[in-house]
Amino acid sequence: VVKHTGCGMLTFKNADAVAIVEKQLGPAAAQELQATSLDFLPFADLEQAVKDDVAYLTGSALVPHSVAVSGWVYEVETGRTRRVV
Ligand SMILES: [Zn+2]
DSSP: OOOETOGGSSSSSSHHHHHHHHHOOOOOHHHHHHTHHHHHHHOOOOHHHHHHHHHHHOOOTTTTTTTTOOOOOEETTTTEEOOOO
């Protein structure tokens, strides 16, 4: 799993996305969007999001234990990648 600094997913919450839809497409569109319970999967903490994704994958029966899973952050500012988990 690799996420990156400066990611747009750090900049909003689902409610913000719904508000944009409502502003751009109107209340009926926003209502339909909310009815689907669609999750845009934003996250507030970069490293925690990496850890959560790794935990999800290592805990999934769909990913055999023989598959190595690790989590990383690509630092856009430096060009370096560092291991989180
Ligand atoms: Zn991104």
